Amino acid sequence: MVALSKVALVSTVALLGWAYQATRPPAPAILGAPGGLPITSPRVRLKDGRHLAYMEAGVHKENARYKVIFVHGFASTKETGFPVSQVLVEELRIYMVFLDRAGYGDSDANPRRCLKSDATDVEELADALRLGDKFYVVGCSMGGYVAWSCLNYIPHRLAGVALVVPAVNYWWPLPDDVRRIAYGKLDARDQRTFWIAHHAPWLFHAWLTQKWLPVSPIIRGERGAFTAMDWEILTELRRKQRESGQVDPAKTTQQGTYESLCRDATTLFGTWEFDPTEVKNPFPDGEGVVSIWQGYKDRIVQVEIQRYVARKLPWVRYHEHPEAGHLLPDMDGVGDEIVRELLLGGAPPGSQLQSEPRQDQDG
Template sequence: MVNSCAKVGIASAVALLLGWAYQAARPPPPAILGSPGGPTVTSPRVRLKDGRYIAYKEAGVDRKTAKFKIIFTHGFASTKESGFPMSQVEEIVCCLVQELAEELGIYMLYFDRAGYGDSDANPARGLKSDATDVEELADALQLGEKFYVVGSSMGGYTAWSCLHYIPQRLAGVALVVPAVNYWWPLPADVSRSAFEKLDVRDRRTSWIAHHMPSLFYAWITQKWFAMSPIVKGERDAFTDWDWEVLTEFRRKNPESGQADPAKATQQGTYESLCRDVTILFGNWEFDPTEIKNPFPNDEGVVSIWQGYEDKIVRVEIQRYVAQKLPWVRYHEHREAGHALPNKDGVGDDIIRELLLGAAHAGLQSGIRQDG
């Protein structure tokens, strides 16, 4: 009798646990933008072929007269309002060679990636859809045959997707501290070395995202185990150098950055954060190290900018990718962490090289260490 009761109790506990897991793994439906009681849309938007809307923000000179047109893809838990850390819009041209100032005209386009901010969620979101979102947005705003792309941090995988899926539309690409996938086809020693240097909480989170993506929402919302410092944006995810740079950047630019962090996830964490992480750490349809050079005649620049001390994006994988793609210009700053683009002058260097090429930007070629 006792054994029977014990078995019934265990079976009930298992059933309850499975029931909890099933319910916890089912994310709530996304909040519908602009619906009664839903988040208010405050940005201009364009409609894509599948009926979704993408929100955007423009800066710089008028797109109709611009010589250079750049599309920026934001990072994790962010929106188009984060911008890009370089000189104020009205001063960008002045930061370049003075005699070229009148010749240069820079138009900048920032947009909320699908599921973030004021851009509709995409239930079929993936690497390819992120690239085609960029292409359709450019076409809707009539940016012309070619445009530049800058992908920062998590937005880096969108930049890789553009290089793979829409290379014919690109005039140049800058990957700025771009996120990496520890399950890319990498040598075992490279992936192991990089992965083992992550905080154990970050290792656990990325492992679940890769091996059990259907449970990732349950994982990211549970309260029993400590969450990834990277996902939560905690101090532990950054180096002391990062913190000093970010503190100084915010002091000098009090109006910059994400004005309302809740705006990023207003449609739900599943449609924004969870999709981001599971796409990044999922099984990619292409190998970044086998991407073909879109500019065989040096008509454009592709660059990677990496901090050696970065605790969020490990340098070992970035170096390996750059070595496999000798046509990519690789810049590694010795003391920098993930806040590299926020360092004084670095954002301008990134844009100078992207638009003007190495010769005009005064930068050396190939893999290099930048101070």
């Protein structure tokens, strides 16, 4: 009995020691330090001393008619870009800026990162690059929560906003039936992971990095998190990225998973400082467009929540593709549709996207 008690005591102490170490956030890798990670992107200095990395594309800023900031998604960087054709860029004279969000790529980590700080990062980048009083924002997937933050915190700076397959929070103030249906469609491993991100964010890094229990297929980017069409598009995108050498997957989390992936999940699934369904229309006189673009078959972002939010905000243009999944913007021509409507205010003739959801499956 004494021997068993000693074993139990040692095991308990070891478990507590592991838990203590596992829940302590690791320090981020320091960019630009001697012998450390090199900085390979242009950056702007923010008011709090951090640096934000960016990449320019499209026409020269001085010749541009429209200036658009693109916000990347989860486990991504500015190099991922957005599918806008050169024909459209030149036709409309679009200047494009892609940024690394805090903790991703060459942008410094933000220990105080929150919904508001992500919005002010966008605003400070625009000011540093002298984009003018107003600019356009496109937030894709996880970058969608940054777009919501911009609508809430800096609406006076916006000329238009497109939320493309924007990530949703299952703990927003939602009707019980909407939450139940949407959350119930998730894989049990996704449910468990998102629950931890919301209820125990201090444990999330340990959960994401442990090897004993299965973690979210969505966060892992596993095959089952995508539709067959999504996977085909994603496979082709990855092939092109490998051949071009322009996208380095290692840069996504080079400062550590805690400052990139973990902060993303805990910010998105945490308790929000505002309710997106109560965001005010920044364009009451119709001088700009706010749109949501969603794939009906998306397995990563549930359509029921997207529809509910769109109904609560009648001034938002809601587009839903009946066959698309999460790779909706990468379908042929859809990226151009999104940008064209954002800048010009009207969807082009022959658009594949529906402005109303499918009635036969509408929850």
